[in-house]
Amino acid sequence: MIRIDNLRFSYPDSMFRLEIEELVIGAAERVAVIGPSGSGKTTLLNLIAGVDIAEHGSVTIDDTQISQLTDSARREYRIEQIGLVFQTFELLDYLTVLDNILLPLRIGANKQLTPEYQARAKDLAGFVGMQDKLDRHPAQLSQGERQRVAVSRALLLEPKLLLADEPTGNLDPGNKHIVLELLQSYATEHSATLVTVTHDQSFLSSFDRVLDFASVNQANSA
Amino acid sequence: MRGVFYLAWRYLTWHRFKTSVLVGAISLVLFLPSGLQLLINRTAEDMTARAIATPLLLGSRGSPVELALNSLYFSEDYPSQLDYLELDRLNETGLVDAIPLYIRYRARGHAIVGTSLDYFTFRGLEIADGRPLVELGEAVLGGAVAQELGLSVGDSVISSPETLFDLAGVYPLKMTIVGVLATSHSNDDQAIFVDLKTAWIINGLGHGHQDLNKTAAANVVLTTSDEQVVANASLVNYNEITSDNRDSFHFHGDLSDYPLTAVLPIAVDRKSATLLQGRYLDHPTLQLIEPVKVMDELLATVFAVQRYVLFAIAMVAAATAAVVVLVFMLSLRLRRGELLTMTRLGGARWAITSLIAAEIIIVLIMAATVAALLNLALVLWGDTLLNSLVLRS
Numbered sequence: 001m002i003r004i005d006n007l008r009f010s011y012p013d014s015m016f017r018l019e020i021e022e023l024v025i026g027a028a029e030r031v032a033v034i035g036p037s038g039s040g041k042t043t044l045l046n047l048i049a050g051v052d053i054a055e056h057g058s059v060t061i062d063d064t065q066i067s068q069l070t071d072s073a074r075r076e077y078r079i080e081q082i083g084l085v086f087q088t089f090e091l092l093d094y095l096t097v098l099d100n101i102l103l104p105l106r107i108g109a110n111k112q113l114t115p116e117y118q119a120r121a122k123d124l125a126g127f128v129g130m131q132d133k134l135d136r137h138p139a140q141l142s143q144g145e146r147q148r149v150a151v152s153r154a155l156l157l158e159p160k161l162l163l164a165d166e167p168t169g170n171l172d173p174g175n176k177h178i179v180l181e182l183l184q185s186y187a188t189e190h191s192a193t194l195v196t197v198t199h200d201q202s203f204l205s206s207f208d209r210v211l212d213f214a215s216v217n218q219a220n221s222a
Numbered sequence: 223m224r225g226v227f228y229l230a231w232r233y234l235t236w237h238r239f240k241t242s243v244l245v246g247a248i249s250l251v252l253f254l255p256s257g258l259q260l261l262i263n264r265t266a267e268d269m270t271a272r273a274i275a276t277p278l279l280l281g282s283r284g285s286p287v288e289l290a291l292n293s294l295y296f297s298e299d300y301p302s303q304l305d306y307l308e309l310d311r312l313n314e315t316g317l318v319d320a321i322p323l324y325i326r327y328r329a330r331g332h333a334i335v336g337t338s339l340d341y342f343t344f345r346g347l348e349i350a351d352g353r354p355l356v357e358l359g360e361a362v363l364g365g366a367v368a369q370e371l372g373l374s375v376g377d378s379v380i381s382s383p384e385t386l387f388d389l390a391g392v393y394p395l396k397m398t399i400v401g402v403l404a405t406s407h408s409n410d411d412q413a414i415f416v417d418l419k420t421a422w423i424i425n426g427l428g429h430g431h432q433d434l435n436k437t438a439a440a441n442v443v444l445t446t447s448d449e450q451v452v453a454n455a456s457l458v459n460y461n462e463i464t465s466d467n468r469d470s471f472h473f474h475g476d477l478s479d480y481p482l483t484a485v486l487p488i489a490v491d492r493k494s495a496t497l498l499q500g501r502y503l504d505h506p507t508l509q510l511i512e513p514v515k516v517m518d519e520l521l522a523t524v525f526a527v528q529r530y531v532l533f534a535i536a537m538v539a540a541a542t543a544a545v546v547v548l549v550f551m552l553s554l555r556l557r558r559g560e561l562l563t564m565t566r567l568g569g570a571r572w573a574i575t576s577l578i579a580a581e582i583i584i585v586l587i588m589a590a591t592v593a594a595l596l597n598l599a600l601v602l603w604g605d606t607l608l609n610s611l612v613l614r615s
Contacts, residue, residue: 051565
């Protein structure tokens with residue numbers, strides 16, 4: 001469960017402000033966050049993930065208050081408990097598909113890169129239909145394939161929380177469907193919480209709840 | 223940590239060109255000072271060793287460096303010549319055994335050393351294939367010459383004209399190769415040895431031509447007297463000495479006036495050497511030098527120059543280091559997105575910092591390895607390099 005209380009956040013040298021009095025996202029809930037550009041949807045994901053820290057208020061995931069953790073503890077929590085998917089995939093061009101999926105284990109997760117994880121990475125590649133392209137580099141893949149690799153990377157450590165920032169923003173309709181299906185089926189099968197920022201109205205019905213951020217960010221309505 | 227090194231290695235191999243340029247530049251900076259030092263030390267050792275093995279050298283007054291470089295290392299610039307008579311005078315002193323040297327001409331880039339068989343004994347040179355010099359027109363090749371030119375016993379080698387357009391100059395002489403020397407790892411490997419008289423024939427002081435007393439030569443004879451026969455320009459001069467025409471070769475004038483570039487006086491003992499040095503101390507036209515002293519002076523100059531070169535290399539190294547730092551800094555800028563992604567995924571701060579450090583370490587290790595291999599190659603093949611680059615020049 002994610003709980004946000006009395007949260008206030010702003011970027012330095014920016015007019016943007018985010019204010020949320022109370023927001024609760026239930027465990028295993030699948031939530032779509034919609035709203036106009038600049039309303040703070042991505043900032044919300046960054047605050048939940050602990051990439052940004054609120055000036056006031058708290059973000060709590062299960063029993064862990066993210067804002068109270070040290071920087072290294074937040075990073076550790078993020079890499080092991082949260083799966084992140086970005087609109088622009090954020091794959092490393094010099095790594096193969098398999099190495100991109102295994103990246104979290106190489107940059108700090110407190111887990112060893114064991115043969116079991118190698119096997120899991122290959123299974124995930126199979127799960128997203130990339131099992132025959134493990135040795136390819138991102139530049140050799142289509143947009144849809146890259147996002148599927150990014151999804152596999154997010155799922156490697158079996159997170160209890162998935163945060164996806166416009167994961168279908170750069171995809172064609174066919175791949176949009178595939179990627180959302182992958183995220184939702186994982187969330188369902190693993191009872192994971194899924195928070196997806198999207199502009200795509202056509203898939204909203206597949207989520208448990210749709211959060212219109214224009215009404216959530218009270219700084220906008222002030 | 224292994225994961226970080228793996229990522230660093232992947233990054234470097236993916237950007238092969240950038241990595242190669244970095245490794246190449248750093249390895250050259252690491253290699254140049256040590257390589258130069260190694261090369262100069264080896265050159266100094268080789269040159270000094272040969273100079274030590276040649277206690278004295280007699281030549282015409284002039285540059286002692288030129289005399290030593292030509293007589294010991296067969297450099298192209300030859301010193302002022304002295305008469306063969308001086309060799310006889312040296313022998314008459316009873317203090318030394320004198321070996322003549324006439325090193326003026328070249329064949330396919332290699333010095334032709336006109337000398338006597340004593341030279342081979344003095345230098346400890348051994349025949350690996352064939353036999354020593356016996357007849358006029360024969361040549362014995364240094365081991366490296368034979369290998370480089372692909373020549374062996376039974377082949378021939380032709381002397382080169384001193385200048386291409388000197389029609390009045392010496393004519394090429396075709397010489398038969400009768401022997402190849404065993405490699406001695408000295409300048410002798412790079413030389414072509416001939417009998418002194420063969421060298422004089424190249425010079426044009428001796429020659430062979432058709433017999434003017436025979437009726438076949440009647441049409442080339444202009445006048446005949448008791449003292450001389452004058453022939454016209456159609457007289458056939460031989461440019462190769464064979465068993466058929468060897469007897470026709472002859473020398474005009476007094477042999478004692480014939481030229482040498484140097485004489486190697488082999489003193490019977492230290493006292494004789496000192497006595498001899500005293501005799502030539504104030505000689506108006508000749509100089510008796512101790513090659514080791516001449517080479518020491520020359521090498522002192524080389525080492526002084528080396529200090530400037532090393533200073534220049536240090537400056538280049540500093541500039542290269544600055545460029546390398548700049549490249550890494552620019553690279554970090556270009557990779558901001560990638561590093562941000564790692565941060566957003568939850569990458570540990572130490573891991574991201576270590577990634578950059580690992581790349582620098584790997585590049586430095588690769589550069590150090592390349593520099594070490596270059597140094598090793600220099601140690602293994604330095605002699606060959608010196609022979610081809612330094613000693614032949």
